[in-house]
Amino acid sequence: MAVRRIMLTIAYDGTAYCGWQLQPGARSIEGELNRAVSSLTGRETRVTGASRTDSGVHAMGNVAVFDTESMIPGEKFAFALNQRLPEDIRIVSSRETALDFHPRKADCIKTYRYSIMSARIEDPLRRLYTHFCYYPLNAEDMREAAKLLVGVHDFTSYANPDSQVLLEGGSAVREIYSIDIEWEHDRESPKKRGYYGLITVTIRGSGFLYNMVRIIVGTLLRVGTGLYPPSHVSEITEAKDRQAAGPTAPARGLCLMSLDYDDTKGGNAS
């Protein structure tokens, strides 16, 4: 029978998982998908993921592919796999793609969203999906700082030094297309240096180094609380030193929103 490559768009709550990648003795998103696809197709099958998100990081649109001889129509896999997956992982859509389409090698635009709740008291209904911050935040300063990161830069300062690419001597030059900071602020509490409320930081780019989004957010939080002036971000970038930037913001606030593949590269072939 002919082999086909199936592409899955996947949403998940990362709270209960060790991350995307298989790890012995731990529950992973990859492991759950391998199990569900193997059970559905009746053959031991392994998926190849686009983004190997860390433990606790969420997704609304991660992508994976697998090869199969199954006769199930491409778009029917979503429904059939959802019957075999735990409720914190959902296949949003599925379709057949080109046999040479590789979700990590094909060009795409990646969109991440980081959610921050600044308040005096945590909101228990948001705790799993937002980072909680006790300090009021100045969104205007954060926007000013974020502008300095948009474009092509060497992001060494914003990468975990354990990044495989950097350990192998690869380039830390990346392009960020946009950083949008949205702000639902509390009616109460106009502060000298900021407001309480919910902030979402949406970052779009062609590629990100290990922990790059979380380190950028950790740095923007230092700007938002007044610890760094916005212009200090340029000095951090120029330092090309992880020690110069802010801390890595916690995983729970991060969500991989979408991976938009260039249609001509096979991602949308069906």
Added chain:
Amino acid sequence: MAVRRIMLTIAYDGTAYCGWQLQPGARSIEGELNRAVSSLTGRETRVTGASRTDSGVHAMGNVAVFDTESMIPGEKFAFALNQRLPEDIRIVSSRETALDFHPRKADCIKTYRYSIMSARIEDPLRRLYTHFCYYPLNAEDMREAAKLLVGVHDFTSYANPDSQVLLEGGSAVREIYSIDIEWEHDRESPKKRGYYGLITVTIRGSGFLYNMVRIIVGTLLRVGTGLYPPSHVSEITEAKDRQAAGPTAPARGLCLMSLDYDDTKGGNAS
């Protein structure tokens, strides 16, 4: 030392609990609060709750009181108790109240919100706090039906027959002040009978029978999916029979938003 009565406003994620009320061998909100207050004040203390929410139901503003000889200022209890509570329960605020204030006996306006996600595929990041519905919903029809429930009615059809009040021969007459249905609908999928998207049903009233909000929502869902015409709700109410109404909507979609006590009755004394 003088005894004072402290009033707590409490938010919680009900997912991991058997409900508000103490139950042997199970984790309850009441049990966690008793433990935290006793540990803080150094005396075995029991709280009295306003609304004994069911297993899986959430709250943004439930209320409880306790009596103490502790010298801690009323508004400081929130912070001190939060240090002793699990992260899915938060004291939003605390203050001293009148010694004769009883959170179940004092008059108040109760506001509940029920969240429904209608979509082809569940959203794993909303699953704990919304009821998922595979069918597109017609919000206009739901609004029309909801109007028929506002005002003073006998709500026997919308009460769990195990309701203590009804078993004791009490009245099922209650007043609903308002039902607001808000609608964030999906860009995709205009349907003949409705749309996909997120619907929130906000119900305000002076008092509710056991499961009343969830049975009202279960009934409105039958209207939203086209199973009942909106006008059928009047017939359901007139039947005074639980069998006439729709099913009890699942606990996870329900959140007790606030209890607003009349200031003159002692709720806001401090």
